[in-house]
Amino acid sequence: MVKVLLSILLVLVVMISIMGKTQKAAVKKERRVPQTLSKGWGDQLIWAQTYEEALFWARSKNKPLMVIFHLDDCPHSQALKKAFAEDEKIQKLADENFVLLNLVHETTDKHLSPDGFYVPRIVFVDPSMVVRADITGRYSNRKYAYEPSDIKLLLSNMERAIKLVKTEL
């Protein structure tokens, strides 16, 4: 009899402990993950928060600015983001030679949308604050769009943006 009671007690204790753990997990799940400025485009990179801040850094560091327009619920943006974040050469070049800004919202500066407001869209801006509308991707209808397969073109466009700053000094 005592044995039966003891085993019931044991089962209860185990159940309570399991329930406690489940509840803890549920509470933890409710806590939000802090939003990052990188939004997945490279957690190790340093990102400007706003266009004004990015322009300020571009001028003071004399580095070209790379503005990435994207959206969380756009599969093309997500695919390009993955390719961008996983490409070591791009991440290194971005880290060392660019001022970086990624935005899920348009700015009030229409120069950043030379051919419309689509995403994903990557626009380079010279430290002299001139938008480099001449650095384009592969698609004539959306000049500043890139697909994950265009990642090498993006890399060479980044190299071009750096070279243009240096030669124009």
Added chain:
Amino acid sequence: MVKVLLSILLVLVVMISIMGKTQKAAVKKERRVPQTLSKGWGDQLIWAQTYEEALFWARSKNKPLMVIFHLDDCPHSQALKKAFAEDEKIQKLADENFVLLNLVHETTDKHLSPDGFYVPRIVFVDPSMVVRADITGRYSNRKYAYEPSDIKLLLSNMERAIKLVKTEL
């Protein structure tokens, strides 16, 4: 002899393993902590990235917008941030009733600096996109500044910003 050799081997293995760990630690230390949008003002809150985005959310959610201007290397900003992040009532009210934006850089909208560009500075904006220059702190020379000791005044100003939206509907 074999014993001596074995013990030397053991010492070598231990040394290599320790060296490996030290190197790993050094590499890890170099990795940057991802930047958060909250910048310490409340990791659990949802922050807009730019003023444009914040205005969009304020209008679409019909909630007042709270813009916090601050600087990382300003001790007054740091002190207010600590008080703001640790005050549960403020965090709850901010989470439930406000669109939130914190900026370390000025915007191009002069309405957000009714009496100058100092930090810390907290400006409320109505969902109708009107800056509430009438919601001020305790100091006549810097109307939108708050000290950590003014946290209750800030809370009542937040409540006022909510009430003004509702009564003006």
